[in-house]
Amino acid sequence: MQNVQAAHPDRSPIGANSVTIDNLELRFPNGYVGLKSTNLHVPGGQFCTLLGPSGSGKTTLLRALAGLVTPTRGRIAIGQKDVTTLPVQARNIGFVFQNYALFPHMNVADNIAYPLKLHKWSAADRTDRVKEILDLIELSHAAGHSVGQLSGGQQQRVAIGRALAYRPSLLLLDEPMGALDRRLRQQLGADLRDLQQRTGITAVYVTHDQEEAFILSDKIAVMRQGEILQYSSPGELYARPRSRFVAEFLGEANLIDAQSTDGKGHAMTAYGSIGFAGHTSTNGKTTTPALLVRPEDIAFSSNRTSPTPTSQSALAQPLKVEVLKTLFLGSRCLVTVKAPDGKELLVECNKSGLPQQGEAVSITWDRSATVLLGS
Ligand SMILES: Nc1ncnc2c1ncn2[C@@H]1O[C@H](COP(=O)(O)OP(=O)(O)OP(=O)(O)O)[C@@H](O)[C@H]1O
Ligand SMILES: [Mg+2]
Incomplete structure (x- = not known):
């Protein structure tokens, strides 16, 4: 057959x-x-x-x-x-x-x-x-x-x-x-x-x-x-999209505008300097750089024992955010948080790690999960 x-x-x-x-x-x-x-x-x-x-x-x-x-x-x-x-x-x-x-x-x-x-x-x-x-x-x-x-x-x-x-x-x-x-x-x-x-x-x-x-x-x-x-x-495509459009079209994406980059894997943003590992080619087009981090790569850091940032962290300090809404999707939860500049970011977590709406929490992610994008 x-x-x-x-x-x-x-x-x-x-x-x-x-x-x-x-x-x-x-x-x-x-x-x-x-x-x-x-x-x-x-x-x-x-x-x-x-x-x-x-x-x-x-x-x-x-x-x-x-x-x-x-x-x-x-x-x-x-x-x-x-x-x-x-x-x-x-x-x-x-x-x-x-x-x-x-x-x-x-x-x-x-x-x-x-x-x-x-x-x-x-x-x-x-x-x-x-x-x-x-x-x-x-x-x-x-x-x-x-x-x-x-x-x-x-x-x-x-x-x-x-x-x-x-x-x-x-x-x-x-x-x-x-x-x-x-x-x-x-x-x-x-x-x-x-x-x-x-x-x-x-x-x-x-x-x-x-x-x-x-x-x-x-x-x-x-x-x-x-x-x-x-x-x-x-x-x-998922890990190394070359543009904002591709990043957003394939899965949920957090895009953080970058004002400048230092050429050594750091970008200056509204949240201070963020380290990135992936750097996508921009095909020579004029670009407004942005950093991509996927919701599943962001973690809540406990309020009680604020973790010491490691050399792997993208941020020097965990970012303080407020939980706006939580969405239960069965096998996972999606949390919308508000960053200090008012921007909304998506964080994925499991049910046991779900914070309360209105709670002040901190988030961190690794530089290895951060990609610099072109336009
Ligand atoms: N015979 C035609 N004459 C003029 N424009 C056309 C013709 N056929 C398609 N287009 C246009 O070309 C573009 C692409 O159409 P196409 O059918 O390839 O899209 P698509 O990606 O397959 O979209 P969908 O997901 O809706 O099927 C559209 O803007 C459409 O209006
Ligand atoms: Mg078609």
Whole structure:
């Protein structure tokens, strides 16, 4: 089971083709620039996610990859092959969209077989391949069911199976789980990642759900206004965002304005000098520096035994703050505190360490958890 690499004899197996986008620019007929000089390289077999707010150009980039819109400038290659001017059908790409677009009058097996029929596979080859795909998506028992009888999650698996049937060189997915509830999205996300790894296919996935992007991706391209702001692994994006936008888009972030830096890992702020360990490149753009510290890296220091700051502390002294509100989130609590300058900071703690609303407390964090950001 699940050996999709056992290839159809006269067709190449699902391949781990890389995707390379060089200086791609796309201007719509109405003059709107949908993509500004975009570069991206997805190594073969990797799962890349385009993540960004609504209107940031995720679908446009995916459509350009597919050949559904024509770039104004630049180059797209799949593997070694330049596909920039190739029509959709010559690119050998599998698609999955949000509204799966299954054929309602066909059963599950016929839906999967449909692209094979279009490509004139013989009846025997189609039967073998559909069986493989049904195994892969774990719906062998539902081969003869009409798609209307399936749950949303099952329909999505059929859509993915259908996209993989013709052994595409690349799988593109545009918010394929947008219509499903959160629990099902998590389950299907795990299934999809598993499927992608077992087939070894290169995937480009679009979502605006940060958690989904973290779970699924080898690398994430964060987009805003037709640009890729940062392209890194999930861990790198979270720990070393290169801009305020990326820091705030991925998780909760405390950003403290920095007036100046001394070039030796210290920044002058409203709370005095703060040490930082991470220093992100600012791509040469004019910047207003800020220090990033994540809520889970800040600790309350006990009022009774005020700890002596160590060389690891970012601040010379714990910062005195007032607890404004506390939020119980099940496995963790999120506390909003007011700093001496009136700025609100978020602190994460567990239930046992939860302070009272209105309480005066102190907070500390380590310099290793502090990152200097550009604009
Ligand atoms: N055919 C078009 N002509 C003009 N502008 C367009 C066209 N298609 C998209 N746009 C614009 O390009 C921008 C990017 O659109 P796109 O659909 O790529 O966003 P997105 O990141 O996928 O957003 P969402 O998360 O809402 O799906 C938007 O401002 C949109 O209005
Ligand atoms: Mg979109």
